[in-house]
Amino acid sequence: MAGILAFSHVGNRKMMREKEGTDAEVQDAFVESGIRLRKIFENLSEAVIYIDKYGKILDLNRKALELYGGSKEELLGKHFTRVNIFSPKNMLTLMKNFKKILSGEETRVNVSFKNKKGQNLSLQCSTYAVRINGELDGFLVILTDITERRKAELQAKEAREYAEDIVETIREPLVVLDKDLRVVSANSAFYRTFKVTPERVEKHSIYELSKYKLDIAELRTRLQQVLAENVAIEDFEVEHNFPKIGWRIMPLNARRVSSKTNKEPLILLAIEDGTRRKEAEKELLFQRKLFDALMDNIPDAIYFKDAESRFIRINKAHAMRMGLKAPEEAIGKMDFDFYPLEFAQKAYEDEQNIVKTGKPLLRKTERIVDKNGQVRWVSATKVPIRDDLGQVVGIVGISRDITKLKQMEKKLRKYSQRLEEMVKERTRQLRKSEEKYRRLIQHIPDVTWTSTQEGKTIFISDNVKQVFGYTPEEIYRKGERLWFGRIHPDDLEKVKKAYKALFEKGEPYEVEYRIRRKDGKWIWLYDRARTTYWNAGRRYADGAFSDITERKELEERLKKAERMAAIGSTAAMVGHDLRNPLQVMMNLVYVGKKIVKSMPSSLAFKPRFEKICEAMERQVQYMDKIVSDLQDYARPMRLELAETSLLTIMKNVLKTLSIPKNIEVAVMVPEDFPALLVDSHLMTRVFTNLVLNAFQAMPQGGRLTIEASLTDKEALVHVKDTGIGIEKENISKIFNPLFTTKAKGQGLGLPVCKRIVEAHGGSITVQSTVNKGTIFTVKIPLRQEVKKGG
Known part of the structure; x- marks a missing residue:
């Protein structure tokens, strides 16, 4: 009832929602009801606190403030754990209490705290979950001052402290000894562990438990010190063959206890069975020795690395491979410290990919240079090391020297080549009979082929060189790895899937994909085959492909043109x-x-x-620039040509811009530089954009140089900065509409500049080196040839 009164505003809020739309008279009745409930809440004899579901104190009554001894403002809006009036132990009790409430239990716990007035109080805390429409809204906490009652309980409890001391360590065998070290009592765990009865133990010396074999001088001395000096025994280890239970290793812990009802001091002795732990330690040590023996004697190189690819441990074989006297010399170092940069960089990238993805690297063939400078071949396997949470914290790798195997493979290839030559000689006559068929094939514009189910090409027409750049002999010699290895990564899975379906499901093989020619150029192929057949125990397919690069480029240009028209x-x-x-x-x-x-x-x-x-x-000027760029890019370019001084244009550009203090500007345009026939407004926009871009490329400061020079036919203007430069792969894209590398920009500035300059019959080019700077060169004809319509 107290909770309902204390937080009537919660109920009223709910009722007002349910009664929404009723007449004002009913709503007034709700308000009056809330006021009455609030008065009752404030005058309750028990302390009441309301905490929201996040733990913040929302309300409390007068009684709660009296117990706290401070002001209401000190508590409202604070998380109940930040009030700092409960000890850590009591706070833990309250936290467990809230967890039980959320599981549907009704709880009542006793806690103590020191209020703002310095009073130590004991409280009985009853907590209830408050739910609205089934959703948790908060917690109602009712506190009852039981300080006096608690004092009485503590006095009554003193008589039971002896038993409670035993209960505190109930999981271990416990025994209580008197001053003569005779057993007063023991817990059930003691009797179960040692398989003895109370009659056999109580009133007998602790040393009689195992026929006086526990009568160890140091133990006796320590127990006497517990009695005389009130010092504790901690983890005193005893090894003994006990009757009925066998050999045990037992750490002993003891402390002195006393009671008002018993004037003689007593000893509480706790006995822990540490046998299994000791055996586990021995087993772990044995396993470690086995592992060390494996690491020291296996001929393969084994190594462990952390998540940053630093060596944690390596074996002797790996140390010898790297020219080290001892494996410990590698700890904390990386492959970069031992191997050429090319190999070390690739190994680092592989390992970081394992750390990132958690995927192992299995049996990868790698070429390395050993300590003597000789080239060796190894087969490397690397797998992730995970912590208890499953996170990758390192890698373990094993590297096997396969140099001899590689040499054998090389010999085998030679033997294979000789055998192939023999086969060619024997089939020479057969090839002659096939020549007529081949000549017929060569006149077909498509490239025809015959391949096995595994993807090995056994025939391909000679015109493949015109399309692919490779001769048929090169394709035969390098096998399926050449063809599939040059298919674009984005298309490879599609091609493999279609080729597999041709043989396994009989589905027609018909696919368009990109492949890289011998000269590195990407082309599009339309490849197809209808059926498969068996011959001499193997399955084959005949097919043909066409070069459709030109068609694809036309399609792409059409899409781009349509897109740019819509954008314009x-x-x-x-x-x-x-x-x-x-x-x-x-x-x-x-x-x-x-x-x-x-x-x-x-x-x-x-x-x-x-x-x-x-x-x-x-900001308005920036928006105006965006609108101007949009309009200049979209509308036809109409020039208003007039003879204009280049130096005047540059002065106007720098006058309208705010030059950063950390940037030095040098304008190197001669006073007698000839006037140019240009649209001064549009050309000012070009150089304003280039100068502004230069400023933005030098956030840490630098130098901007504007130079002008002449040739017989044109004026050249160079805008140079010492900024961050442009990535090589982006240089070809910067004049593309809507391409930008800036966080703030639309990608229209440079395309508009290009349109303006080209409308004047000129050109604009760029040279850039990352971290060194960029040079934009604007070329303007001295005798103007204007492009009409822009």
Whole structure:
């Protein structure tokens, strides 16, 4: 009932939702009911606290504040564990209490704490889960002051402390000794462990338990010290062959206990059976010796590495391979310390992939250089090491020297080549009869082939060289690894699956895929085969493929053209719709700056308003640039040509931009540099974009140089920076619309620059080195040939 009164606002909130839509009279009745319940809650004789489901204190009554001894503000909104009035032991009791409540149990526990006034109080804590519509809303905690009752209980409990001391260690054999070291009593675990009866033990000396074999001088001395000096015995180890239970290793622990009802001091002796632990330690030591023997004598190189690919342990064979005197010399080092960079880097990448994916690397053939500089071949297997949570914390590897095997394989290949030559000679006559068929095949534009179920090509027409770059002989010699090894990784699985289905399910093999020619160029093939057949115990398929690269490129260009047309149309529409609102915003910023400027300098907030106006102006200018880029990219380029000074353009560009303090700018345009026939507005946009990009490429500062020079036919303008540079793979993409490497940008600035320069009959190129800088070169014809329509 106290909980319902204390947190009536919870119930009222629920009822108000259920009664939503009722007349005002009913709602007033709910409000009055809540006020009455609140009064009852505040005047309850028991302390009541409401905690939400996250542990924060939401409400408490007067009695709770009296017990706490502080103000309500010190508690409201705080997590109950941060109040710092409960000891860690009592806090643990409360936490366990909440877990039981969530499982549906009703709980009541006793806790003690020291309040703000310094009073030590004992409380009985009853806790209930409060649920609304089946969902947990919080916890109702009712505290009853049982300090006086607790004192009385403690006095009564003192008489039972002797028994409770035994219960505290009930899992171990316990025995209580008097001052003469005779057994007063023992727990049931003692009798079970030693297979004795109370009559056989009680009132007898502890040493009589095993016919005086426990009468060890040091043990007797220590037990006497427990009595005389009140010192404890901790893990005193005794080995003994006990009657009925056999040989045991037992750590002993003892302490002195006393009671008001018993003036003589007593000893509580706890006996632990450590036999299994000792045996496990011996077994572990034995297993370690076996492992060490394996590590020291196996001829294969074995090593353990941490997640950073540093050696944790290696065996003797691996140490010898790396030219080390002892395996310990490798600990903490990496492959980079022992092997050439190329091998070490590849090994590191393989190992980091194992750490990342958890997938093992099995039987990988690797080429290494040993301590004597000789090339060796090894078969490496590496598997992840996981912790108790399943996380990869390292790798273990084993490397087997297969150099002799490789040499044998080389000899075998020679024998195979000789055999092949013999077979060729014997089949020469047969090939002559096939020549007419082959000539017929060569006149077919498609490449025809015959392959086995395993993918080995046994015939392919000569025109394969025109398409693939390899001759038929090269394909025969290198086998299926050549063909499948050059198929694009994204298409390989599709090709294998279709080829497998041809032989296993009889499904027609018809697939388009990319393959890399001998010269490295990627081409598209349309490959097909309809049926398979058996010949001399093997299964074959005949097929043909066509080069469809040109068709694929046309399709791609068509898609790109359609996409860019849609982008252009959208860009024009967006630019038109945003231009008027942007102009209004620019006017508002201008008016705002005028108003702020007219304010008295004595106003404290004037500098802040000025910064706000400047920030708004920068952002509006940035949005205006985006709209201009969109419109310039989307609409036809119409030039308004006039003779213009290049130096004037550069001065205007630098005047409109805010030059970072850590960047040095040098403009190297001669005063007598000839005027150019250009659209000064558009050309200013080009160089503004290039200079702004240069500033952004030098976040740590640097130097920007603008140089101009002449040839017989054109003016060259170089915009150089010392910034971060452009990645090699991105240089060919930077003039593509919508391509950008910036977190803030649309990828239209450079494409627009390219359109403007090319509309002037010129060109723009780029050279860049990562971490050294970038040079954009703009070439403008001295005698203008304008591209109409842009």
